Amino acid sequence: MSSLVQLVGVSKTFGDAAAVHAIDLSVERGKTTVLIGPSGCGKSTLLRLIIGLIQPDSGEIIFDGAKINADKPARRSLGGGAIDIVRRRVGYVIQEGGLFPHLTARGNILLMARHLGRAENEMRARLSELCVLTRFPENLLGRYPLELSGGQRQRVSLMRALMLSPELLLLDEPLGALDPLVRAALQKDLKEIFARLQQTALLVTHDLAEAAYLGDEIVLVNEGRIVQQGSLADLREKPASPFVTEFINAQRSLAVL
């Protein structure tokens, strides 16, 4: 059993939607786990819980064997520093990239490494490596986010997330805003990158084809609960509930035509 992240009975309710209820989930080392489900089902909330942007109401989040969420008093004594150390072992990519507009592509990618005072030559070497890995032209590193295309921005965002060689990569609908051609190219590149790095990744998407293409393990979420977990074949052949079939059929409609 080599899970990097474990969620045990994690619940989080908000005033409105996107709540999660008593979730148990483990993310296996070296594998790509995909969270899929309709909008507002709580799949992004799970990522935000792991990276510590929000705190669970109950349950435990365990990262590499250590509990990283705690009750409020304990968290205060832990200080902001402890969760920051975990965050540096995790890369996070969001739909629009989340790049800072006042920094160049290079500035965005190196931001955290500079903050930690990494050596210049080490950073330069890593940067070239990442450009090759993500197929990003090195001569565009001096551009600002507004001067890059959507696909280029996502490659930069991916480089920023990978800069410190994180153990875990969280991707929240990273390709959601891209046109189909760019999206297909990036899907292919992502798959190669994950394989090359043997990267542990947790990806959120609502596209079943993307989930099937990239995921070793698919987790179907609906209304804040895990409905079924397994491969696409498992979901198709042994649906745990009528919702699973309904969800799969809805996404296959084009193929049927």
Added chain:
Amino acid sequence: MNRIRKAGKQENFRRLLLFFCVPAFLIFSSGSLPAKPVVVGSKKFTESYVLGEIAKRSLSDAGIPVEHRQGMGGTIILWEALRSGQIDIYPEYTGTITQEILKRSDELTFEQIANELGKAGIGMTVPLGFNNTYALVMLRNRAEKLGLRTITDLKNHPELKFGLTHEFLDRQDGWRPLTQYYQLNPKNVIGIDHALGYAALAKGSIDVKDAYSTDAKISENDLVVLEDDRQFFPQYKAVFLFRFALPEPAISALRKLEGTIDEAKMVRLNAKAERTKNYARAASLYFAPDARSTSAFGETFPHKLARWTTRHLELAGLSLLLSVLVGIPLGIWASRGGAIGHVILGFAGIVQTIPSLALLALLVPLPFFGISVRTAITALFLYGLLPIVRNTATGLQDIPRALRESAIALGLSPAARLWQIHLPMASRSILAGIKTSAVINVGTATLAALIGAGGLGEPILSGLNLNDHATILQGAIPAAVLALLVQSLFDLFDRVLIPKGLRL
């Protein structure tokens, strides 16, 4: 290697603070104070200016270091400044002392007045020789046409338009008691500045105004004084008030002036002051009546302009620096919302609604402030606060949530998030706030002259007082040019300080 270093755009923001600190500290150090001289104050009208200059000259001829703060305001401001030691000497009138300072409605003898003042640690010279009482004046031909000679005659003409100074309207020996005493029932009464009132009188937009009986304008404008036929106005004999704490040589230099100026002489000095626009020159006429050229006492215009402008920049620059240093942290605090944020923005908003003149007046009686540059800078600082606080808070709140969260998720410390992400991203809005404050401050700093803090408001005030447009423009034009320069300077700052990625 170099290219990687160059990408540190967030450094720009730290440069912003340096930009403001360096010039401001230069200003600070240039404004160092000399050994404490005797300070003569004067009220905001020609005669008071001239008497102030005469006292200054008399003391400096006796070898005593002395400075004159011209046109500091009305009676109460001068009196409070004298009592608290911010000034040492100022010219006053016996009637004003009885009514406004001692708050007595009966006439006091000269000895009684001196006794009462003595209790407050204030001395009074023997009268200087002339009686400058209040008077009501009209254009001579208009008065003759209506057959008006005395104040009693006004009873038959309730249709006349009265343009009166604000001080006269409010005084205990002023307008209201006068109308009761004479049973006048005028229909049209407006408040107007003393000097502007003469212009209004000449144009016919008012018929009657209050004046001082030694006013040079009476003979210049061919006016008549309506006779105070029932002796309403008390005696207004000119004296100098001084602090007992003054050194003996200063007091005796002042006492040399006792009984040396009669009405005719004072009218001549006033006329000289208004004609030459130079109070020092008018004062020198007192000491050397025959001297033709007294340019030694006058400052050349470029020198005066440099002095006014330097002081103006000191006032606006220092107050802006304070607004920036206090406003940005307050804005950061306010941007986090909650009750404290509301309190901060509410407070800054309320300060902004107080008229700038009223804010100055409110600060003057407070212990730490009084009649000083400090007060002017504080008022300007409070004024400049709101645009900076509000723009900082708005700029920070406008940063999209996804970007805030990206910064947190990266693992940046709160300080690094503030300096490297939040402040640079809000820089456009923050700079716009600073620019607004700077332009407001350069304009509002002209009001500092009202409390003797100098600046380009000084010529504007004395020009208003002399009813002299050229003098007003000497202050107004440089102030406007300064505001434009500040505006373009900040447009330049925008290019340097706002990260390029935000300007695409």
